[in-house]
Amino acid sequence: MNGPENLSPKPATLRRQLLLWLLPPLLVLWAISAHIDYDIAKRFVNLAYDRALLDAALDIGRQIRVVNDRIYVDLPRAALDMLQTAEHDRIYYRVTSPQGEYVSGDPDLPLPESDTERVSYADEDYLGKPIRIVAVRVPVQPGSGKGAVTVQVAEPVTVRTGSAREVLLRMTWPQAILIYLSAVAVWYGVRRGLAPLARLRREIQGRSDRDLSPLPKAQAPEEVQPLIHAMNELLQRLSLVLSAQQRFVADAAHQLRTPVAGIKTQTELALRLTDPAQQQQVLHQLHTATSRLSRLIHQLLALARTEPGAQAAHAMRPTDLGREMREAASEWVPKALQGNIDLGFEGPDEPLMVRGNAILLREMLGNLLDNAIRYSPPGGRVTVQVTRKGTEVMLQVEDNGAGIPQDERERVFERFYRLLGTDADGCGLGLAIVREVAQAHGADVSLDSGAGGRGTAVRVRFPAAG
Structure with missing residues (x-):
């Protein structure tokens, strides 16, 4: 049975996504270009066919003769056959006398609306088909005052539409080929561009599960x-x-x-x-x-x-270090009284804010107090102090015990290290935990002698928050 993970759609590859992002805009641009190209093609085709119609009308006008005041058109038989034999691109014509009487051609061809213009064009319907007509006024006998005959020549519009489509096809095919070549170039270019990622994948797949050395990036592109x-x-x-x-x-x-x-x-x-x-x-x-x-x-x-891997689970937030340390120190009063130790706390009433985790901070102070009480003699004194100095908040735990020699003050932060000659029980982890907690909070830990050169003073300096 397929689990829910098998029902989820397969993620698209980067090449496919790029093509899906690039092709629709290109196709839209291609459609807009085709529409514009079709309008341009129609304009040029109409202009060319209009000129051809005008030339045909002028040629017919040159064949007009007047004999005994009677107007007729002297067209050769071959010219008439050429005008009338083609079915789809047949040419219609009509010659009308100055008085508006039919002279020759197709008698039902619509007359022009204006009889004053030298040349005029019109779109009409004739025999159930759209046609394009040119009308030319040709003087019967220039200078004779007998007026001008009207020569009309028409052809079906379908001829022009077919020619415009043919021109459009010739213009759009190269564009379609360019779009296809662009898609192929994008596909190939993305494949070449993703080659560093493929090498990176092979590098990771070929590694042992214990190999955590850095991946090489010298030959990788800047984006990777x-x-x-x-x-x-x-x-x-x-x-x-x-x-x-x-x-x-x-x-x-x-x-x-x-x-x-x-x-x-x-x-x-x-x-x-x-x-x-x-x-x-x-x-x-x-x-x-x-x-x-x-x-x-x-x-x-x-x-x-306090290990690096576990610190991510402890959220850091603005914390009043003075309040947390006061409350944590109060929990150690019973143990201090058992050892006849005077445990005190010094700190201002106003908040001393640091960015930290209250649980880890209490754990740190607990280890400092445990060491201080454990290694102080009966009747000794342990003082917890929290102060602010400039941009730092300092926690200090001071005792008047035996103290730590100068040459041992760095080693005592090592795990399981204990000073020789000490009778108190311990496992040598207290100060190691203190340092780990301090480092997790961006703080510094230092050891010094206590007041009067006796005992030990542990100082932890935190960056102040706010």
Whole structure:
């Protein structure tokens, strides 16, 4: 059974679309040109046939004779046969005396409306057919005062129509051939123009699914280069996402292997023990190990949310950094009190707007506070401060703990890196998550010593919004 995708119409090719766009206007122009050409052809054909009729009338006028005051036309028999034998292009004529009396020719031929004009033309119906008539006034005997005879010559209009159509055909056939050749040229030209796209398609089809290197664009036309540039940017983003995913999977597998193995070993030990006190001790160790594992998994998931491929799912919008950080810091008060840590917040009442994602920003502050509280001694102090300086909004988390040596301040942003000699639990992902979140917001992260040279001050500078 055909699915809905099989019922959709097949998309037209670019060549066909171009022809469909170009041919109708060309055909319309051709029709308009044919109409204009037909009018021009009719005008020239009428002019030529009118002159021929006039020449015939003048020739008949030269054959008029007067004998004993009687007018007659001295036409040779061959001329009469030529005028009367053809069926479709037969020539009609009539000669009328100055007094309006019939002299010779076709007696029923319509008379001209005016008898004063030297030459006149008219369109009439004769024997059920449209005809064209020329009337010429020819003096009987110039200077004699006997007046002028009227010589009329007529022919069917169909002769002219046929000639006009023949002229039109001769004029339009070359145009039709040009239109056809234009269509062929467009078809061939588009095929040649699309050749770079065909090469690009073959280049992509021939690649391995792991090959995300940039596509070559040196030989591509200028119009195709933006497409290749966009595809290369997409490949670069895909490469970053895949690299981040592979790095995350490798890191997760490496970091989870040890705690899972420890939990398994402790579980096997608990199963072998029969002393309740020893079992209780092992169970306590299992609880501690599972808590560490839970935190590690939480940190890994937080790191995954900050990877380049996952950042697209977090919409960036104008956010009041001061309000978000105040609310997020208040959630850490219970943990600070458990460790006898003085947790404070400093910030103005007016909004400090940045363009960001509230979930990621809270995750960042959570990791900063977790590190600050975890590495501060009992009775220590942790301060969260949000201020605006010029075009920047700065978040600072300061503690008075042991601090970070100058030569270690860059390495602590690496994943799973921990300072030697620290007794606090941790997995080495907190500051790595902070840097990823900061980079996603276009912010800079720096480490410095706290007030009086003690502790650590982490500063995150955001571009201010508005």
